[in-house]
Amino acid sequence: MQRILIDTDPGVDDALAILLAMKSSELLVEAITTVSGNVHVEQATENLLRILELLNLSKYPIIAQGEAQPLVKPLVKAEHVHGEDGLGNISMLRNPDGSSRYPPIYCDLSTISGVDLILEMVNRYPDELVIVALGPLTNISKAIQKDPERMQTLKGIVLMGGVFSEYGNVTTTAEFNVYVDPHAAHDVFNSGVPIHIAPLDVTHQVALTGKRLDSEIEGRSDIISSFLKESTQACMEFYREHVGFYGLHIHDALPIGMLTHPQFFKSVDAYVQVETEGNLTSGMTVADLRRERQDDSPNASVCVEVDADAFLNHFFERVLT
Numbered sequence: 001m002q003r004i005l006i007d008t009d010p011g012v013d014d015a016l017a018i019l020l021a022m023k024s025s026e027l028l029v030e031a032i033t034t035v036s037g038n039v040h041v042e043q044a045t046e047n048l049l050r051i052l053e054l055l056n057l058s059k060y061p062i063i064a065q066g067e068a069q070p071l072v073k074p075l076v077k078a079e080h081v082h083g084e085d086g087l088g089n090i091s092m093l094r095n096p097d098g099s100s101r102y103p104p105i106y107c108d109l110s111t112i113s114g115v116d117l118i119l120e121m122v123n124r125y126p127d128e129l130v131i132v133a134l135g136p137l138t139n140i141s142k143a144i145q146k147d148p149e150r151m152q153t154l155k156g157i158v159l160m161g162g163v164f165s166e167y168g169n170v171t172t173t174a175e176f177n178v179y180v181d182p183h184a185a186h187d188v189f190n191s192g193v194p195i196h197i198a199p200l201d202v203t204h205q206v207a208l209t210g211k212r213l214d215s216e217i218e219g220r221s222d223i224i225s226s227f228l229k230e231s232t233q234a235c236m237e238f239y240r241e242h243v244g245f246y247g248l249h250i251h252d253a254l255p256i257g258m259l260t261h262p263q264f265f266k267s268v269d270a271y272v273q274v275e276t277e278g279n280l281t282s283g284m285t286v287a288d289l290r291r292e293r294q295d296d297s298p299n300a301s302v303c304v305e306v307d308a309d310a311f312l313n314h315f316f317e318r319v320l321t
Ligand code: RIB
Pocket: 009, 011, 012, 013, 014, 037, 038, 134, 135, 136, 160, 169, 175, 176, 177, 251, 252
């Protein structure tokens, strides 16, 4: 059983990743921290509570709200992709009696900050805890700055972010999570903590189409199936207009799969750097991934390939049970 802390900016694909993690018996989700990214951190926290409410949990992970602003850059969000509320505007949906279709759970948020909860959990599970980072790396960078020694006892960080051999999804050179807070990403990649990266190069290999989703939930009326349908629609519309297919890349679900089913994935070691100042290239991740150019001082393992069919089948098998 792998103990993890999820740091997230839900976000439609974050929601899919959280559902997959909570339904993965190989993982023990000890805590979840939120961060500004797709939406402001307050909205991200409310979204997290809506996602957890779907699961009828007897025990909740410890939840703490994290940083609202990136280290240096002004916050750039992605409501145009994920909907005004960050979950495809499902917060507006009502039942016939007027009640919210997707209410948040009412649970006590931790009284400490997201950064301090990260440090608390690392302290509680030295050499055992893995952080799964699904948004900008602001919280993790601040935890490293606050107590670099303690963060060295992290077993590792598995993160969705960056792009190497393709175009970015915010600018031609930058992926969203690194683009929003390149200074935080720089700190994390240079922290000395074992880093495993799921960049766009691999997350773009997994496309959840509207057609596949419809076939998977056909004849079902459970709340998870409704959530998968209703929360992804706005995103799928955006993809139809701007990416070229009706569906979405389930970016954030891949780091969860990398932890529970590494056999679906292939990675290479590399020395990864982040551009923090470039006018045209801010947030660009730079690494030579050519196998014959194996770096003698790699600072990360970069995932470059996935068995997309196997992973998608696995995703539905877990999330819909
Ligand atoms: O570039 C994709 C990443 O940015 C995902 O984590 C998505 O949720 C957005 O945060």
